Amino acid sequence: MSSTYVNTLLFGVYPYICLATLLIGSLIRFDREPYTWKSDSSQMLRAGRLRLGSNLFHYGVIIVILGHFVGFLAPHWAVDWALSPVAHQLLAMVVGGIAGAIAIVGLTILIHRRLATPRIRVNSRKWDIAVVLMIWLQLALGLLTVPLSAFHMDGALFERLTGYVKGIVTLDAGAADLLIGAPLTYKIHIFLGFTLFLVSPFTRMIHIWSGVGALSYLFRPYQIVRTPKTRAKDPIRS
Known part of the structure; x- marks a missing residue:
């Protein structure tokens, strides 16, 4: 089995399997098991360190995710007028590095809390522990790419990675070829990222x-709240 074939299988075929499973699996779960659509918070078992760890993790990881979407999917015409490839890469390294460090600190607190507290550990499913460990590893790999990127400050590698992500989104059959010769850390980071998409509908x-859907609250019509005092003045009721 040639290395080119393996590269195409892992980075040209596998991503679409993961994305299709994410979309179809999520729809099926929402339709068949809507009451399992939750985060299963452990706050009632122990509130200590949950707020600190959760806030650090969620704020950090949200910036990381948004940074990935904007940094890798923004069209060239929307970026090139303001940032050169080198400046774009440097911005991604600084912002992503800081946000990733904040997120992994928060997740470390949450993992220690989950594993070190007997009540939470007993009530945790195997997949609960597996998923948070996968996310921790993914964040660690992302942080490892920061010093690696420092050795490729010409922007060429960053442009290849950007082209790969855009190629996957635009269904470019040759997108996987852009990762041939890329450092192993990047490849593992990408592979694990798609694997997280794969397992998401089942965890x-x-x-x-739901977090994405909550954005709809920003655009919904105002709600009319009727208090007891306003109901008393209702001419229909009086």
Whole structure:
């Protein structure tokens, strides 16, 4: 089995399997098991360190995710007028590095809390522990790419990675070829990222969709709240 074939299988075929499973699996779970669509918070078992760890992790990881979407999917015409490839890469390294460090500190607190507290550990499913460890590893790999990127400050590698992500989104059959010769850390980071998409519909990570859906609250019509005092003045009731 040639290395080119393996590269195409892992980075040209596998991503679409993961994305299709994420979309179809999420729809099926929402339709058949809507009451399992939750994060299964352990706050009632122990509130200590939950707020600190959760806030650090969620704020950090949200910036990381948004940074990945904007940094890798923004069209060239929307970026090139303001940033050169080198400046774009440096911005991604600084912002992503800081946000990733904040997120992994928060997740470390949450993992220690989950594993070191007997009540939480007993009530944790195997997949609960597996998923948070996968996310921790993914964040660690992302942080490892920061010093690696410092050795490729010409922007060429960053442009290849950007082209790969855009190629996957635009269904470019040759997108996987851009990762041939890329450092192994980047490849593992990408592979694990798509694997997280793959397992999301079957784990507590499904609640991420609810976070995205919550944005609709910004555009919904105002609610009319009727208090007892306003109801008393209602001419229809009087």
